[in-house]
Amino acid sequence: MVFKDYKYERPDVNEFIKKVTDLSNKLKEEENLTEALNIIDTFNELNAKYISMQELVSIRNSIDTSDKFYEKEEEFFNEESPRANVATNEFHNTLLNHKLLASFEEKYGSQWFNNMRLENKSFSKDIVPYLTEEAKLVNQYEKLLASARITFDGKINNLSQLSVYSQNPDRKIRKEAAIARANYMSSISDQLDDIYDKLVKTRDKMARTMGYNNYLEFGYYRLNRSDYNYHDIKKYRDTIYKEVVPFVNKLRKEQMKRLGLKELKFYDLDMTFSGENPHPNGDASELVEKAYQMYSELSSETKEFFKYMKDRELLDLETKASKMGGGYTTYIPSFKSPFIFSNFNGTSADVDVLTHEAGHAFEVYEASKELSVPDVFWPSLEACEIHSMSMEFFTYPWAEYFFAKDAKRYRYAHLVDAINFLPYGVSVDEFQEFVYLNPNATPKERNLKWREIEKKYMPWKDYDGVEYYMNGGFWQKQSHIYSNALYYIDYTIAQVCAFNFYLSDVKDHEATFKRYVDLCKLGGAYSFFELLEKSNQPNPLKDGVVKKTMKELKKQVKKLEKEL
């Protein structure tokens, strides 16, 4: 069976709730362990079916945002899911309060139950109206950005298509494209501000309803973060400022020299080299074939996995006019199927999709074979990004398949980009910290704060007089700020972890890759810190780790630079 034949049927939410409630009541009375475990397995199956239908809708809606049927179904889930969540939350509480809890934890592992404890800190039926409102606003944001039609270079572009021009060797074209983008974003900036303002206030009310002082405290629990709080993250950002920002500043100066420029403007930042940046040869299906060859050689596990993805057509890669922007990987439990979504644009980012998103998909594919509860197939989000970002590095030796003689330049550009990303990543986090500690700040105050943060972490950013950015509008394009509050710092933490897998891989591939596969198999059976410990990985939130990582990494950058 292939993806397009996966059958969608709208679930009957009332029936779902009734069944879950019945199971919950039955479980309360059940004293026999075997019977109790049967009830739990039935619940998991029921839940997996519901989630699978929700995922099918979400995927198909993102593939074609103009498809009225799936648009309506998406609205249906946005409306109804919070109500369904109340029922599953009740079932979870029955589990937590059960006499046989210790035996349950023994059978399914503790993390599933720890997640339920976190769920109680971040969910109650009192906030359901706010959750519904939040989902609606996020949907508005996504639609608004997806509806962008920007005339440039004699054709109509969506934002993803327009972004290709940031790597055009002709500086004049880069600049014009950047201005076209800024003009478009500026034209919708009031709408974007309005959506964000409502989102921030909705989230603030959510947090207060749950008894917290602000969304910052509350949001960490929503993200299943059990090992650290926002004070730890502040310390971590300070470390990035101290250990990474000066190095990136130096890399930016080198980049400017390489490009033969006197000043590095914001529309030059994506140009690692003068002339063409490395880009892959071949269309989507050719790249998928090359990826299959690569994964076949990397390991038997990755070979089996990628064949499965290909045979079942679980990748939707090419950009289309009405497709949602960006890229993601998800999982449809009832069909045992990871799914990869992206917008190919002919740049090296296409290869990054086949390594990054494939890393996510590989993890869930492996974890789903090992674990019995779909809720713990994925770990918390910072851990998820380790799987994906590390895969980008594990596949370095195969870059020749995609880039031929440009492979060395690809590896250098990719590594430098990954380092350059860290200051931006922590900026997005520092901005959100301000936003949720000051929920009544005006859009203008938010923009000023963003600009101030940019200047601190990215002093090289020169907006060449473009007002929209000079006034602090850049953050509006960062969808995570809208759709997934407080998420994003995760990418930077995972990036440091991925650097460590890379540094270890260079020394001993076999042992390192085995450690990686073992980490993937653990899925979300443990918390973030525990997963790092179990896979013998340095923890970026611990003192000295970022510093040590950067020290080794600088040597590796030099090494790749020499190979150019």
Ligand code: ZN
């Ligand atoms: Zn990812």
